[in-house]
Amino acid sequence: MEIVEVSPRDGLQNEDRTLSTEDKLELVARAARTGVRRIEVTSFVRPDRVPQLADAAEVVAGLPDTGVAHSALVLNARGYERAVAAGIREVTTLVLASDTFSQRNQGMTTAEAVEAVRDIRARGRADGVTVAVTIGASFGCPFEGEVPDERFRSVAARVADLDADEVCLADTIGVAVPSDVETRFGVLAELSPSVPMRIHLHDTRNTGVANAVAAVRSGVRALDASLGGIGGCPFAPGASGNVATEDVVYTLHRMGYDTGLDLDECLEHARWVTDRLGVAPSGRLASVGGFPA
Amino acid sequence: MEIVEVSPRDGLQNEDRTLSTEDKLELVARAARTGVRRIEVTSFVRPDRVPQLADAAEVVAGLPDTGVAHSALVLNARGYERAVAAGIREVTTLVLASDTFSQRNQGMTTAEAVEAVRDIRARGRADGVTVAVTIGASFGCPFEGEVPDERFRSVAARVADLDADEVCLADTIGVAVPSDVETRFGVLAELSPSVPMRIHLHDTRNTGVANAVAAVRSGVRALDASLGGIGGCPFAPGASGNVATEDVVYTLHRMGYDTGLDLDECLEHARWVTDRLGVAPSGRLASVGGFPA
Numbered sequence: 001m002e003i004v005e006v007s008p009r010d011g012l013q014n015e016d017r018t019l020s021t022e023d024k025l026e027l028v029a030r031a032a033r034t035g036v037r038r039i040e041v042t043s044f045v046r047p048d049r050v051p052q053l054a055d056a057a058e059v060v061a062g063l064p065d066t067g068v069a070h071s072a073l074v075l076n077a078r079g080y081e082r083a084v085a086a087g088i089r090e091v092t093t094l095v096l097a098s099d100t101f102s103q104r105n106q107g108m109t110t111a112e113a114v115e116a117v118r119d120i121r122a123r124g125r126a127d128g129v130t131v132a133v134t135i136g137a138s139f140g141c142p143f144e145g146e147v148p149d150e151r152f153r154s155v156a157a158r159v160a161d162l163d164a165d166e167v168c169l170a171d172t173i174g175v176a177v178p179s180d181v182e183t184r185f186g187v188l189a190e191l192s193p194s195v196p197m198r199i200h201l202h203d204t205r206n207t208g209v210a211n212a213v214a215a216v217r218s219g220v221r222a223l224d225a226s227l228g229g230i231g232g233c234p235f236a237p238g239a240s241g242n243v244a245t246e247d248v249v250y251t252l253h254r255m256g257y258d259t260g261l262d263l264d265e266c267l268e269h270a271r272w273v274t275d276r277l278g279v280a281p282s283g284r285l286a287s288v289g290g291f292p293a
Numbered sequence: 294m295e296i297v298e299v300s301p302r303d304g305l306q307n308e309d310r311t312l313s314t315e316d317k318l319e320l321v322a323r324a325a326r327t328g329v330r331r332i333e334v335t336s337f338v339r340p341d342r343v344p345q346l347a348d349a350a351e352v353v354a355g356l357p358d359t360g361v362a363h364s365a366l367v368l369n370a371r372g373y374e375r376a377v378a379a380g381i382r383e384v385t386t387l388v389l390a391s392d393t394f395s396q397r398n399q400g401m402t403t404a405e406a407v408e409a410v411r412d413i414r415a416r417g418r419a420d421g422v423t424v425a426v427t428i429g430a431s432f433g434c435p436f437e438g439e440v441p442d443e444r445f446r447s448v449a450a451r452v453a454d455l456d457a458d459e460v461c462l463a464d465t466i467g468v469a470v471p472s473d474v475e476t477r478f479g480v481l482a483e484l485s486p487s488v489p490m491r492i493h494l495h496d497t498r499n500t501g502v503a504n505a506v507a508a509v510r511s512g513v514r515a516l517d518a519s520l521g522g523i524g525g526c527p528f529a530p531g532a533s534g535n536v537a538t539e540d541v542v543y544t545l546h547r548m549g550y551d552t553g554l555d556l557d558e559c560l561e562h563a564r565w566v567t568d569r570l571g572v573a574p575s576g577r578l579a580s581v582g583g584f585p586a
Binding site for chain 2: 140141142143145146173174175177178179180203204205206207208209210212213214233235236239240244247250251254255256283284285287288289290291292293
């Protein structure tokens with residue numbers, strides 16, 4: 001199971017305190033020391049919407065060449081162009097599973113978002129840039145509630161048609177349970193048998209680790225997590241953020257899965273970033289440590 | 294899956310603030326309103342060791358007759374006698390899986406603890422009192438660390454020989470992961486094919502919900518949980534307590550399992566008890582609520 005460290009993007013995006021560019025680069029450098037092979041370093045979105053990441057180009061310009069892949073989130077062609085101009089060679093794009101959420105977040109329907117990603121996908125092919133697609137709110141929507149099976153299947157079929165390098169199902173508001181993970185990745189695998197699958201988890205309702213376990217057992221190859229579980233959830237004030245990298249690493253390692261990450265390094269840097277943000281760790285491991293020696 | 298509400302016992306036992314007898318009875322009454330059918334109401338142990346529960350007999354004397362089963366924890370014949378004299382008809386006894394922990398907690402080896410339970414079991418048969426056995430630290434010990442497979446099997450075999458009404462495996466220090474739950478309940482089911490199995494979980498390392506899911510899928514029929522996730526862990530200062538009833542109920546219900554509990558009632562009483570104790574809820578649901586309507 002590959003861990004994708006998303007604290008510099010999804011984590012920082014939802015925190016009140018904005019880190020300096022220097023601190024962001026320090027976070028990326030520390031994340032690399034955990035052993036992770038892919039880090040989502042920022043997003044190229046409207047700075048008036050996400051002021052925490054307004055320095056996206058400066059962050060990318062300052063990235064060290066450590067052999068770790070650096071990806072960025074983009075929502076449209078403009079963001080894609082800015083990301084590539086800054087030096088990004090791997091982007092994640094977003095299609096929200098419900099129209100209401102898509103309209104509110106991106107000002108377009110789900111079908112229009114699919115077409116925006118199709119355009120980015122074509123540009124990516126021309127530029128040699130890797131393009132992943134995340135289906136946001138795959139397990140529930142903050143506005144519409146349930147995302148029915150047939151709706152999910154229809155969106156996943158449109159996304160499958162894009163022939164992306166990777167498809168990620170995101171539990172954007174942290175409502176999924178393991179049976180949801182198993183069912184929806186089953187649909188995805190049926191529609192796109194050869195595409196690598198990734199999951200993006202929030203621990204909002206304490207199901208993050210259970211969902212990570214369900215995912216690894218469902219053939220999901222990569223998992224988004226954040227050091228310290230930073231990030232919160234914009235739709236649940238006061239909630240925890242992404243599932244904590246260190247909590248997932250503890251669980252997967254004890255289950256015999258190799259992530260390539262070092263738990264002690266994770267704990268050190270989880271404590272560093274939460275201290276820097278002035279928040280308590282949202283995961284559990286950073287407070288209590290691993291298995292007693 | 295039957296939820297056993299243990300907040301009045303394991304929850305209160307590990308909190309700094311001691312509730313009044315009246316508040317304890319209020320907690321039991323509120324727990325009953327969630328729809329739970331069994332509540333561990335107190336323990337009959339040495340009041341100098343667990344001052345929070347020194348009023349065990351007064352609590353039992355004040356219990357309403359609501360049709361809900363009321364159990365108590367006892368560690369030896371003296372505790373059993375006090376419990377039965379107070380009116381308890383269902384006890385849980387304890388055998389710790391490691392000798393070091395057993396010596397420190399109960400002043401006897403694991404083998405001696407098994408004999409103490411054998412005595413309680415005989416008394417229970419004579420008195421018509423139900424006797425469950427918990428194997429504490431089934432997944433890890435705060436002093437010895439790993440509890441090896443052969444050690445667990447040996448302890449489980451001794452416990453199987455007691456022919457108890459129920460056997461519970463406890464993750465006393467909150468280190469278990471789902472594969473541990475599956476493996477150790479598999480051993481238990483092999484040794485005692487007909488005994489009802491129960492699990493006792495702490496969410497210390499954020500694996501509580503994942504372990505609950507693994508348990509229900511492994512044929513475990515009952516699960517100990519605490520409203521608000523109260524209780525902490527005496528071996529991990531600042532840690533969360535038992536897995537939160539409301540978090541488990543959310544997850545199991547969304548997976549299609551019926552617990553008989555009402556989530557809104559759980560949330561209300563989780564908030565009440567944490568407010569009464571002056572602590573933040575340790576589970577997630579009490580802060581963010583259930584699936585968005």
